[in-house]
Amino acid sequence: GAVVSQHPSWVICKSGTSVKIECRSLDFQATTMFWYRQFPKQSLMLMATSNEGSKATYEQGVEKDKFLINHASLTLSTLTVTSAHPEDSSFYICSARERLAGGPDTQYFGPGTRLTVL
Amino acid sequence: GQNIDQPTEMTATEGAIVQINCTYQTSGFNGLFWYQQHAGEAPTFLSYNVLDGLEEKGRFSSFLSRSKGYSYLLLKELQMKDSASYLCAVMDSNYQLIWGAGTKLIIKP
Numbered sequence: 001g002a003v004v005s006q007h008p009s010w011v012i013c014k015s016g017t018s019v020k021i022e023c024r025s026l027d028f029q030a031t032t033m034f035w036y037r038q039f040p041k042q043s044l045m046l047m048a049t050s051n052e053g054s055k056a057t058y059e060q061g062v063e064k065d066k067f068l069i070n071h072a073s074l075t076l077s078t079l080t081v082t083s084a085h086p087e088d089s090s091f092y093i094c095s096a097r098e099r100l101a102g103g104p105d106t107q108y109f110g111p112g113t114r115l116t117v118l
Numbered sequence: 119g120q121n122i123d124q125p126t127e128m129t130a131t132e133g134a135i136v137q138i139n140c141t142y143q144t145s146g147f148n149g150l151f152w153y154q155q156h157a158g159e160a161p162t163f164l165s166y167n168v169l170d171g172l173e174e175k176g177r178f179s180s181f182l183s184r185s186k187g188y189s190y191l192l193l194k195e196l197q198m199k200d201s202a203s204y205l206c207a208v209m210d211s212n213y214q215l216i217w218g219a220g221t222k223l224i225i226k227p
Binding site: 034043044091093 | 148149153158160161162163166205209213215217218219
């Protein structure tokens with residue numbers, strides 16, 4: 001299957017700082033990437049959908065000024081958590097949609113980034 | 119509204135067979151996916167069904183009935199490493215994935 005990388009794998013930062021997470025599709029071009037957040041023992045929560053070259057679409061309740069998403073190329077999307085606070089501590093997972101001619105659109109996930117804000 | 123239902127938790131014995139059910143109500147249907155997620159890790163893709171019937175892939179099989187809004191994931195010859203959460207997701211008419219809450223599968227020796 002397709003490979004999606006995510007960097008960093010984990011990050012610890014002080015409250016008030018900003019953190020950038022990168023998501024890359026390594027062996028395919030992804031016109032659409034997704035950012036999820038998952039709290040312990042809870043299901044995936046979609047934060048936003050980003051399409052290459054256009055503004056991200058945020059889910060209800062997700063602050064777009066706090067979670068900045070840039071999908072600059074067909075293989076790279078970034079999520080920046082601005083002025084992070086302890087309640088932003090979570091597992092952030094990106095996924096990229098692979099489109100195959102004659103096949104299903106399938107989402108492949110990056111390994112996730114565990115963010116801890118002190 | 120859109121809804122995906124699957125059991126919260128199931129327990130099975132090593133070497134046995136387990137079936138995890140998923141029922142859905144969505145606005146449109148463009149396929150159903152099963153993902154496996156180990157604790158602390160991101161989900162990994164297991165299977166995709168868009169037509170009715172059974173898709174077999176090694177020890178794992180997935181079944182779909184579109185008329186009943188129903189799918190199941192069948193795991194055979196269970197191994198301890200199969201202990202994980204199994205997520206059912208449906209792609210709706212906008213090609214967005216609607217996620218179930220996941221079924222935590224516990225394998226006992």
